[in-house]
Amino acid sequence: MRGEGVTLDAVRREQFPALADKTFLDAACASLAPRAAADAIVALLHDVQTYPERSATAFHIRLDQARDATRPQAARLIGASPEDIALIENTSHGLTIAAAAIPFEPGDNILVPDLEYLQVPLPWRQQPSSAAPEIRLVRHVRGSLPVEQFAAAADSRTRAVVMSSVQWSNGYRADLDAIGAFCADRKLWFVVDAIQQLGAFPIDVSRTPIDILVTGGHKWLNAPFGAGFMYINPASRDRLRTSVAGYLSVNPPEGGWAEYFRTPTISPLQPVTFTAHARRYETGGTGNYPGMAGLAASLGIINRLGTETIAAHIRGLTDGLLEGLSRLPVRTVTPPDPACRSGIVTFSLDDVAREAALVERLLDERIMVSHRYTSGVGGVRVSCHFFNTMDDIARLLDVAGAWLTAS
Numbered sequence: 001m002r003g004e005g006v007t008l009d010a011v012r013r014e015q016f017p018a019l020a021d022k023t024f025l026d027a028a029c030a031s032l033a034p035r036a037a038a039d040a041i042v043a044l045l046h047d048v049q050t051y052p053e054r055s056a057t058a059f060h061i062r063l064d065q066a067r068d069a070t071r072p073q074a075a076r077l078i079g080a081s082p083e084d085i086a087l088i089e090n091t092s093h094g095l096t097i098a099a100a101a102i103p104f105e106p107g108d109n110i111l112v113p114d115l116e117y118l119q120v121p122l123p124w125r126q127q128p129s130s131a132a133p134e135i136r137l138v139r140h141v142r143g144s145l146p147v148e149q150f151a152a153a154a155d156s157r158t159r160a161v162v163m164s165s166v167q168w169s170n171g172y173r174a175d176l177d178a179i180g181a182f183c184a185d186r187k188l189w190f191v192v193d194a195i196q197q198l199g200a201f202p203i204d205v206s207r208t209p210i211d212i213l214v215t216g217g218h219k220w221l222n223a224p225f226g227a228g229f230m231y232i233n234p235a236s237r238d239r240l241r242t243s244v245a246g247y248l249s250v251n252p253p254e255g256g257w258a259e260y261f262r263t264p265t266i267s268p269l270q271p272v273t274f275t276a277h278a279r280r281y282e283t284g285g286t287g288n289y290p291g292m293a294g295l296a297a298s299l300g301i302i303n304r305l306g307t308e309t310i311a312a313h314i315r316g317l318t319d320g321l322l323e324g325l326s327r328l329p330v331r332t333v334t335p336p337d338p339a340c341r342s343g344i345v346t347f348s349l350d351d352v353a354r355e356a357a358l359v360e361r362l363l364d365e366r367i368m369v370s371h372r373y374t375s376g377v378g379g380v381r382v383s384c385h386f387f388n389t390m391d392d393i394a395r396l397l398d399v400a401g402a403w404l405t406a407s
Contacts, residue, residue, distance in 0.1 A: 037294035
């Protein structure tokens with residue numbers, strides 16, 4: 001499989017040295033960084049040490065421009081425009097921005113699936129009680145979340161659906177097109193946490209109606225550096241509360257910031273033009289430059305490989321894993337419908353203590369997986385990413401099978 005002349009085998013071999021001594025199947029927790037991301041950070045830190053620019057002002061401007069280079073890579077990944085991308089620290093940061101920006105009235109409610117990671121509803125729980133919407137849990141159906149469940153939970157005071165595109169404990173991948181269409185028809189805000197999907201399976205916001213999408217970089221985007229991005233639908237921005245926190249969130253003055261700073265007549269109340277772009281929701285000051293350098297490099301690899309190439313490879317891995325698990329004395333928790341599958345496959349022994357012991361055995365063999373549950377759904381969680389191979393799957397199955405037979 002190829003994308004822009006880059007092969008999966010070459011990327012695995014050249015970019016992920018950690019794979020030489022471990023079977024890494026835990027991108028859903030925190031993924032490996034490629035060499036390109038680490039090199040980008042090292043190069044930036046070298047420049048910070050040596051200051052190659054003529055002045056510190058010029059260097060600061062260059063840092064801001066380097067950070068901004070992340071936007072087109074993020075936009076390309078999801079089918080957006082760079083102007084629709086805000087750079088954030090992590091998913092929690094983006095969800096907090098969304099909670100503050102969406103206008104609610106007393107008595108309003110939002111819908112959140114009952115399989116969610118606790119962070120997803122948390123920003124709405126910590127708002128002042130008079131402003132906080134009621135949070136209604138949408139009940140899963142055997143680990144799945146069909147759109148009918150959202151329709152059944154909604155009423156006339158429902159204002160938003162807030163959910164992960166992939167559920168963290170069982171890998172269920174939601175039908176964003178159907179849920180987005182439901183939200184559009186009911187005029188509900190649709191807020192999507194895409195951290196367990198982007199980098200593994202594509203999302204195209206030019207086709208799928210999403211108001212706000214947030215993701216951190218430390219999972220399937222392979223950038224564990226406290227950097228992520230946020231998409232804000234341009235058709236939705238005028239209905240959001242605005243919150244400009246820093247000067248880099250306004251339009252640059254004529255002549256640029258260097259010229260502005262040395263102008264004697266400027267004052268703290270100098271007239272500014274507030275940007276209409278998504279970056280108006282950023283902190284607007286000095287940012288996480290190393291993190292964004294790493295994220296941009298990781299996104300570049302994913303974009304060159306191509307999201308469809310990556311998704312096809314992951315489907316092959318999960319097909320092989322599920323087939324192998326069917327021969328072991330385990331219960332597969334991940335819903336079987338291929339249309340709802342992600343890079344996560346979860347299986348259960350119906351005994352939490354035995355599951356924990358199996359995970360420890362796998363870790364002893366340097367096979368990295370996780371143990372996760374939400375609302376009674378979960379078990380041993382395996383993450384299959386583009387840098388994995390069928391040899392990785394075979395090794396997991398061999399070690400797990402031997403342990404299950406012996407125990």
